[in-house]
Amino acid sequence: MASRCSTLLCSTSRLASARFAPLASRSRWLATEAVSSSAASPPPLPSDPKIGRIVDDISGLTLLQAADLVTLLKSRLNIQEIAMPAASAAAPVAAPVEEAAVEEKPKEKTIFNLKLESFDAAAKPKIIREVKALIPNLTLIDAKKFVESVPQVLKENMPKEDADKLKAVLEKLGAVVVLE
Template sequence: MATRYSSALRSISRSCRATRSHTLAGPSRCLATEAAASTSTPPPPADPKLNKIVDDISGLTLLQAADLVSLLKSRLNIQEIAMPAAAAAAPAAAPAEEVEVEKPKEKTSFNVKLEAFDAAAKAKVIREVKAMVPNLTLIEAKKFVESLPQTLKENVSKEDAEKLKKTFMDLGATVTLE
């Protein structure tokens, strides 16, 4: 694309030089284009084969240029390089928005944990623990309650966990659901 513009500038400057040599007019727009052409990149090598390739490539459409790039990569075994961080940040923002839109999955199983209890309600809490776990003796239930925090039940449904929590809260104990 740049070669197309530089060759156009060269042809304009040549026509301006020719026009200026025939007329004795003062400075014109040709001087501005002439200065721009002289400060641009140096002319490409004089190899006619390279000039023909450059002319052919500059005449391609964007789709054809993309196909050319992919063909050159496959033929020359050129591997993809990582994109710069600034360009990668824009596509990364879209998945982050999608994650925010999705609702987090609601927890279905809970662990009921006995954290603390009132000293006056100790006997009631021990009886409730013994009733909840049938294989416990009264002494084991007492040791269980005295060594807090302890997990009462694991993998309980939400409704059952809420019922257990309400029961123990009514007795004067502190229960958490995990």
């Protein structure tokens, strides 16, 4: 019985404190508002009342509405997005013009793609066998279809020496091969 009374007493005191809590927080909020409003300076007034109304309307928008507004303004005013450059260290000092002219040699290509352009009709069976040997997992029928559907890339990303050797072998058989 005593435990019921203490439980009832606790719940009643919680309800009473819950009734007065909003008043306490409201008075705390009013006090904070009075301090912050006296310390803050009033916002500058726009010279044009139309601009003031626009600012008031925009400040009342939700975040999604503001994002839609930005998108619509960009499309209507034809504003393109530009990437902002990241902050970086100071630019290095430019090298003299003479040195730059000497260093601007085009880099020599070292990786090639081997492309079968065409072939001699009499050498077709030899070329089909060579293509079948070059490309793993290719059946004789697939190799024939591959050769008949020229121009096709035989091998990709080959070093220059290997590409030249393979090109010489295929040209001896009667194929026209191009290094790309």
